[in-house]
Amino acid sequence: MGDPFGRAVRDHSRGERDEPLIQRDGEETREHPIEQFYFTEFTAESDPGRWLESYLDGPLLDLGAGAGRHALYFQEKFETVALEVSENLVATMRDRGVADARDGDMFALRETFERDRFRSALAIGTQLGLAGSMDGLRRFLSDLAHVTAPDGTAVVDCYDPGRIEEGDLLGYRPDPTPGQAARVMTFEYEDELGETLLFRLFGPDRIREAAVGTDWRVADVYYGDEGPHYRAALDKA
Template identity: 65%
Template sequence: MSDPFGRAIRDHYRGEREAPLVDRDGERTREHPIERWYFGEFEGDEWLESHLDGPLIDMGAGAGRDALYFQDRFETVAIEVSDRLVATMRDRGVVDARRADMFSLPEQFERDRFRSAYARGTQVQLAGSMAGVERFLSDLAVVTAPDATAVIDGYAPERDATADTFGYREDPAPGLAYRVYHCVYEDEVGETLLFRLFSPDRLRAAAVGTPWTVAEVRYPRSDRPVQWVVRLEKA
């Protein structure tokens, strides 16, 4: 399977990257800021840490930046779908880095395995549809404890500034949009990524019928609030 994203990040970690990782949306391009997004130091956040506990599942863990921080505090399992990213996390010292798909959790982990769940990087919006988000929430409920919490983030179609986000596509329905682009590294082209952007209100609606409720919504960047962070609790 083509994996320009994982290959570029692994090459960067090993000091072997000579070309940029490029995100492409038609004729539009941007250089992916690998060092800043994946290898910068993760600084603990008092609010975040107050709502996470171990065992923790870090979904879409990238190069392991956040997992390295949390594993010093409690058991942390970091998952990624790229073998190269898993290898990079292990090389960097992530104790439990695994190749696993966050959208098929019950096939990979036992019931009630985790006390909390974490996905920062808008990965949940790769569910592709609101039906997919509902399935994800139901599956996440299976592998988390009855009193579990989860913290996830996403782009905010309810905010006007989000329309300037790379790959943004409008949707006439309130609180919904899309984001579409693919990655290119050297001569390798990745599959098209389809993000279903949804507002916290849409997330609340998707959670109906699952054990989760939206307990808190934050917009961390007051200067340009194009992303939300949500805390979920089991009902």
């Protein structure tokens, strides 16, 4: 399977991108804002940045690390391991100076890292939705608990279906289950179409529900504005 998303980010980083990265749901398309999402420098000077940093400590596992925006900041403070399933993104992070960028699957953590390896974990980019179901979310949280210390913390993000209005998200699919919905989309770059991605959208209460029995609890939820995107801070119950 090709990697149009990873290639587009890599080409952008190298100054070689001439075509847009497109999000597609059937005939509906939107341009994905690569520079804004992956190449603006992260700092802890803003309210969202301060909130995020307050829940993280090292060693840190950065899951779905993209182009290394967060890893570049946090590796200056403590050991940071940046994990990505795309070889193009791993190469991009290394080119940009991420010290420990690795090719790996955030949904196979037990096979990748030993127990209690990290003090905290970060999964920003709504990849949490690729867990696919409530059962998948529980498995992910259980595996994440396994590779983080007994006093570990984590920050994840998602879209809250209860705050989504029509037209907010390309590929949005409503669901009758409270606090759940779906998003279906594909990335396209230079006429290459990637695999169809199915994201399950979980509201904060669904994350609380999935965390039961995994050692995690939802310690705080940060919206930042009136939109549907939020971040959830987890700690060990």
